[in-house]
Structure formats: structure tokens, C-alpha cells
Amino acid sequence: MELSLFNILDLLGTVAFAISGALAAMNRKLDLFGIFIIAFVTSIGGGTLRDILIGATPTWMDNTIYIYFIGVVTVLAIIFRNKINYLKTSLFLFDTIGLGVFTITGVEIGLQNGLDPIICITLGAMTGTFGGVLRDILVAEIPVIFRKEIYATASLTGGLAFILLNELGVNTDVIYVVTSLIIISIRLIVVKYRISLPNFDLAPVEKK
Amino acid sequence: MELSLFNILDLLGTVAFAISGALAAMNRKLDLFGIFIIAFVTSIGGGTLRDILIGATPTWMDNTIYIYFIGVVTVLAIIFRNKINYLKTSLFLFDTIGLGVFTITGVEIGLQNGLDPIICITLGAMTGTFGGVLRDILVAEIPVIFRKEIYATASLTGGLAFILLNELGVNTDVIYVVTSLIIISIRLIVVKYRISLPNFDLAPVEKK
């Protein structure tokens, strides 16, 4: 296939989420195939939901490069498992990269299908977050989307920026890069400075 | 869009499930976006499953009114959160309204696609119950469908009534209203009089 920036971002998100899935599975001490399965589901989850909603064939089914990338990433994650003391930071970083670029692919696919801007932003948020939600459900963590880290908000803000820049006629490749970086930056800044959305002065969610 | 009774019922179910989702999220003390996400997923879940199974584009993707309604409902639920002592009853009522009208939309869409009556009834039950199941999974409750309240049974009974009245040639709008009310009434009566299906004298499901 010829690689457009869109394809590259889609692959980047796939790889980033695969790493986050493999790390989460290692953390849960799953066996070899358990690790591969979580990596696979995390990395294809968001894009598959996006493509099913839009009535298209999931990208990974038409192009084997996704499966090979996920396989290689899983093996690398296993080889480098001794660096596991950095795991939480690594998992957070790769999850954030995946969120940023997958959100963009969701918004873009929505626009290509002539959907209303607010639907495109929603589709972007679903694409960006669904893989991580599946991962967290499968390893029995509280889904990242419900934690204090302003996850969906970063995605929705980036999606909004995408739509605004698109209305202004900015070059698509520039939009991709800028809005991905907006999402990633928001999440990094928010976590660094411990900013959180109001929860109306109610007690925090207890770990189940 | 021109609003048929079908569209109105679909919107009514969307709003009712959005309220039930927002209430459940408030009860779990999620933050602002957590509340919105649960409201959104609960309200679109059943219809999205219905449309994907039938090979159609989900209704909310073609029509932004759904997302705006869900947004407004979420804000209202937050504003009126101090009435939270009535929460369990409110959640039960809105959940029941959503179950009633969404079941009907599932049966109707099945008939429009020429499916066998028993498949239509099944599709109705999936449409009516899926949003609530997603909501309960996301807030880590035992899914409502497995509680003692005769949930799926109400939906299946209403679906059966729909098919029978349709065979008799009753006006479609009349069928919509009558069968929705059948489902809602069954659930209200069953809960009021604590009727439950046999579980073969085994111990009740313990809360996990």
C-alpha cells in the first residue's frame, strides 16, 4: 500500500496501543497468548468500532501489516519486560499517543463520510478511547476513561480543534499533527499538574 | 427531519436511558465527563446494536438531535442532583420507559427488514436491554437484566404482543403505544408485587 500520513498515524496509534496493551497484560502476569490478545484487542479496538459504525471493513482485515506490527510489538514488550519498573509511565505515555492519533483518524473518517461535525468529534472520541477501555475491562482495571486523568476531555478538545482548523481551510496533514499534539499535550499537562474535572464534591470512586 | 411517532419514541427512549445513565454515573460519583459518557453510551447502546445487526448506520450518526438531547439531559441531571434521595425510583422509572419504547423500535426495524417474527422479538429485546446492560457493566453493577425484576421477560412479552397485533392488522401507531405500555406496566406491576421468575430453588446471586 502507499502510505499517506493518515495510514502512518493509524499504524502509530496501533503500535502505541499494542504496547500499552502488552504492558497492561504483563502487569497482570498473563501468559504469552494472553499478552498477545490484550495487545491485539487494545490496538484494533478503537479503529474497529469506528469502521463498524461507519459501515466499512476494519482496516486490519484488509491489511496484514497491522497484525505483524502487533506481533513484533508484543515480542519486544516481552523481551524488555525487565524495565517493568518504568511500566506505569510507559503505559501512560503510549496510551496517550494512541489516544491522540486515533482520535484524529476517527474525526477524519467521519468527515470523509460527510457526517455532521459534532458526530465527527464523537466518533473521534470513541475511536481514541475504545481500545483503552477494552484493555482495562479485560485486565479488570477501572477503565482509564473514568479515572481522574481527563482522558475523554482531551480527545474531545482535540476533535473540536480538528473541526475548527478544517473549517479554516488549513492543510490536512498540518491539522493531523497539530491536533494530535494538542490531545497529547493536554493529557500530559493535566496529569503533571494534577488538574481534574469537577465531580461535585462527592467521594472518589473506590477501586472495585 | 419530519417526526413520525417512530422517531418520537426513539428520541423518548434515548432521553429516558440518558437520564438513567446520568443518574447511575452520579451514584458512582463519576466526574463531569464520566457522567456524560455513561449517559451517552446508555442511550445509544441499544439502538446502535440494533442498527449494526441490521447493517444500517446508527440513527445518532445521521441526526445530531440525539447528541444534543443527551447533552441537555446530562446537564439537567447534574443540576437536579440534590433530589438524589429519589434516585433509585427515578432510575428505575426512566430505565423502564427506555426498555418499553426501545423494544418497540427494535421489533419495528426487524419487521421493516423482513425478518422472521421470532427474530424481530429477539431484536426488540436486544435493543431494549443493551443500553442498560452497558450502563451497569460500566458502573460495575450487576446488570439489570440478571436481577430479580423480570426485565427481559417484559420486553419479550411486549414484542410478542407487537407481532400479534401486527398480524391482526392493527394501526401501527396504536401498536407502538399499546405494546410500550404493556412492557412498562408488566415491569411496574412485577416490581410492586415482588413477582419473580423461578430460579429452581437455588441461592440468589451474591453481589460481586
Add this chain to the structure above:
Amino acid sequence: MELSLFNILDLLGTVAFAISGALAAMNRKLDLFGIFIIAFVTSIGGGTLRDILIGATPTWMDNTIYIYFIGVVTVLAIIFRNKINYLKTSLFLFDTIGLGVFTITGVEIGLQNGLDPIICITLGAMTGTFGGVLRDILVAEIPVIFRKEIYATASLTGGLAFILLNELGVNTDVIYVVTSLIIISIRLIVVKYRISLPNFDLAPVEKK
């Protein structure tokens, strides 16, 4: 409908998974409809995921025989519930049969849609395992796919054998039977001799 070996295997997998779902639901002491719902979801889950990914209408929606079979199986499981002391073995056996035949239907559908062999194997594994994963999530067990029993590995090995035999030009019906038996045999042997995949000397997953 005229029954090809493919249809027969698809029905066999449906029945086997329905039994496994009904047994799991009985074990969780769910009521009548809870049992039926788990049986239904377990038996149609894998095939529905397969058909949605491929853009086709789920088989059970076009053919009522699936729903009737599931209903009969549920009733039988309830009638014979007193044999429940054999439950773990029965559940394991029916789950394994379902895994074996559903994997084959996934690989076959992938080939019919011109997908790459490695995608076909993946689709086979998703078809074979998804119903059981849904069942285990709904009854709040650790998904079978993450237990020590080499579940996905058996499916992937059978899928690989399918592709190889297909390349060699072996008769399709022979391939179906041989590869189903390969999957079932692997799982039986592995469980009997307590073989497990490496998990890198980390502690086992604790029950949540």
C-alpha cells in the same frame, strides 16, 4: 435450507456453546430468562462478531432454526440440572467443541471473503473464542481465554492447519473435520497433561 457441512458445524457450535452458557448460568444461579440469555449470547456471540466484521447479516437473523435450537438446549439443560456435579467437565467439553467448530467457520468465512490467510486465522480465533469470553464476562468469571488452558493457542493452531491443508488442495469437508478435531484434541491433551504456556515466571493471576 439445504444443510451443507458448514451449516451443520455452525449449528453444532451454536448448540455446544448454548449448553456451555446454560451450564455457566445455572452455576451462577440465574433465573429462567437469565439462563436463556446467557445461552443465547454465548452461542451467537462468536458468529455475530464474525459476520459484523465481514459486513454480513448475522446467520441467526436470517434463520430461525438457531433460536429454536438454543431454546430447546436451554430447556434440556434446566431439566438435567441435577447432573450438576458433572458440570465442570460438561462445561469444559461443550466449550471445547464450540471452540473447535466455530474457529473453522471463522477461517472459512474469511477465505470466502478473499482475506489474507493470517487474517483468516485471526478471524477464526475471534469467532471461536468470543462467545465464551462474553459468557465469562456476563457470569463474572475470569474469561476462559486468560486461564491456563491454552485456549486461543488451540484455536490458532487449528486455523493454521486449515490454511495449510487448504493450500495443499485437500477437500474442504475433510479440512473442516480434521482441523476441528485438531483444536479439540489440543485442548483436551493440554488440560489432561496440565501443559501451560510460559508466563515468564510471574505469579499466577489471582481471582478478582
